[in-house]
Amino acid sequence: MQACVRLVSLFIVVFEFVSILTLHLKPVQSLSPPVLCRSLCGGIPINYPFGVDDGCGAPHYRKMMNCSGDLFLLTPSGSYKVRSIDYDKQTMVIFDPAMSTCTTLQPHHDFIMSDIQSVVMPPSSDTVFALINCSIDSPVLNHYRSLCFNFSGHSCDELYSACTSFKIFQQFHSLTPPFSATPFPATPNPFINANATSPPPPSVSLSPPPPCCFTGYDTMKIMSMNILDCTHYTTVYNTDDLKGVGPLDWSYGMKLSYSVPNVGCDRCQRSGGTCGFDTETEGMLCLCSTSANATRDCGNAVGGNINAAANWGLKTTPLTLFQLLIWLFGALVNMKLWHVYVV
Numbered sequence: 657m658q659a660c661v662r663l664v665s666l667f668i669v670v671f672e673f674v675s676i677l678t679l680h681l682k683p684v685q686s687l688s689p690p691v692l693c694r695s696l697c698g699g700i701p702i703n704y705p706f707g708v709d710d711g712c713g714a715p716h717y718r719k720m721m722n723c724s725g726d727l728f729l730l731t732p733s734g735s736y737k738v739r740s741i742d743y744d745k746q747t748m749v750i751f752d753p754a755m756s757t758c759t760t761l762q763p764h765h766d767f768i769m770s771d772i773q774s775v776v777m778p779p780s781s782d783t784v785f786a787l788i789n790c791s792i793d794s795p796v797l798n799h800y801r802s803l804c805f806n807f808s809g810h811s812c813d814e815l816y817s818a819c820t821s822f823k824i825f826q827q828f829h830s831l832t833p834p835f836s837a838t839p840f841p842a843t844p845n846p847f848i849n850a851n852a853t854s855p856p857p858p859s860v861s862l863s864p865p866p867p868c869c870f871t872g873y874d875t876m877k878i879m880s881m882n883i884l885d886c887t888h889y890t891t892v893y894n895t896d897d898l899k900g901v902g903p904l905d906w907s908y909g910m911k912l913s914y915s916v917p918n919v920g921c922d923r924c925q926r927s928g929g930t931c932g933f934d935t936e937t938e939g940m941l942c943l944c945s946t947s948a949n950a951t952r953d954c955g956n957a958v959g960g961n962i963n964a965a966a967n968w969g970l971k972t973t974p975l976t977l978f979q980l981l982i983w984l985f986g987a988l989v990n991m992k993l994w995h996v997y998v999v
């Protein structure tokens with residue numbers, strides 16, 4: 657009988673211990689800590705000043721990136737696929753899937769950046785906009801003629817002859833050749849005209865292709881495609897390297913030159929943190945872990961130790977310790993009472 661009661665007491669104590677352990681000492685974090693800021697999207701590293709999660713990166717670049725499988729740059733005129741980011745040279749290459757290139761002709765559309773984008777990440781000076789199929793009334797062919805230029809020995813007329821996609825503009829024009837001043841005789845006499853001038857080759861009857869213009873981003877910034885009065889555009893980057901290279905082999909897309917705000921992000925990164933900002937005040941934050949944000953840095957190894965402890969689930973607060981003692985005391989008193997009663 658006594659042995660049985662003791663056994664029951666022991667069982668109660670063990671049960672209480674197990675309850676305490678499961679209630680108060682369960683892991684407070686999963687073993688892989690939650691990610692504060694994604695650092696990769698579509699194979700492209702996302703570092704300061706960029707961020708795809710709100711509160712990450714620099715506030716100037718807030719809500720400009722979208723990671724939906726691939727990384728996209730969002731501007732008022734659409735989403736542009738990010739091809740690469742060079743963090744040393746501070747450049748980003750983007751590609752507009754809806755833009756015409758040397759091999760694909762796409763419907764008319766515009767390229768527009770927000771005011772802040774055109775300040776913090778304008779297209780680089782070696783990114784050229786080719787305005788194609790312009791009307792003869794286009795400002796860049798008249799008053800703003802000086803905004804057009806040739807680069808690396810290339811003139812924009814080359815695009816009409818070298819690009820399969822832009823040949824159509826030339827063909828359209830050749831369908832309506834201007835009237836010849838000396839039309840052919842209706843019935844040429846082969847004997848009389850044996851040594852007469854032979855009919856001119858077809859190319860002579862082609863009118864010149866429609867006007868075009870190579871220009872820089874500043875022109876696009878001031879004038880929209882409608883004002884420019886050109887139906888299509890394409891963009892080429894790294895134009896300084898294209899001497900002697902035909903339009904089929906140019907790099908189509910845009911290179912943006914971005915600036916990095918100097919707010920002491922280095923210090924935060926050296927301490928193991930990720931640079932971000934307060935989503936309400938947009939003041940800089942150094943994101944250290946889910947449980948600690950600092951303003952400047954993550955303060956050496958202390959943060960790391962806290963993290964390690966949290967991962968092991970040893971979250972001992974004064975309350976749990978106190979409860980543990982009460983339960984233990986209660987259990988011991990229980991045991992003693994049982995003992996006394998039975999004896």
Ligand SMILES: *[C@@H]1O[C@H](CO)[C@@H](O)[C@H](O)[C@H]1NC(C)=O
Pocket residue numbers: 722723724728730735
């Ligand atoms: C991100 O891109 C996807 C697909 O293009 C779109 O559905 C989504 O709305 C975009 N998100 C933002 C915040 O623009």
Ligand SMILES: *[C@@H]1O[C@H](CO)[C@@H](O)[C@H](O)[C@H]1NC(C)=O
Pocket residue numbers: 789790791824825828887
């Ligand atoms: C070229 O521009 C003219 C107007 O200047 C327009 O009528 C024509 O449709 C354009 N060509 C193409 C292929 O879009």
Ligand SMILES: *[C@@H]1O[C@H](CO)[C@@H](O)[C@H](O)[C@H]1NC(C)=O
Pocket residue numbers: 804805806810811812
């Ligand atoms: C560009 O080159 C073409 C062909 O060589 C020439 O006719 C044209 O005047 C040049 N344009 C400029 C702006 O230099």
Ligand SMILES: *[C@@H]1O[C@H](CO)[C@@H](O)[C@H](O)[C@H]1NC(C)=O
Pocket residue numbers: 850851
């Ligand atoms: C045709 O022209 C050539 C030189 O242009 C001349 O030698 C030849 O005699 C001419 N033939 C006739 C039939 O006029």
Ligand SMILES: *[C@@H]1O[C@H](CO)[C@@H](O)[C@H](O)[C@H]1NC(C)=O
Pocket residue numbers: 710711932933934935941943946947948949
């Ligand atoms: C740390 O900052 C991030 C970004 O602003 C925020 O989402 C998070 O709630 C903050 N954490 C703490 C513990 O303040």
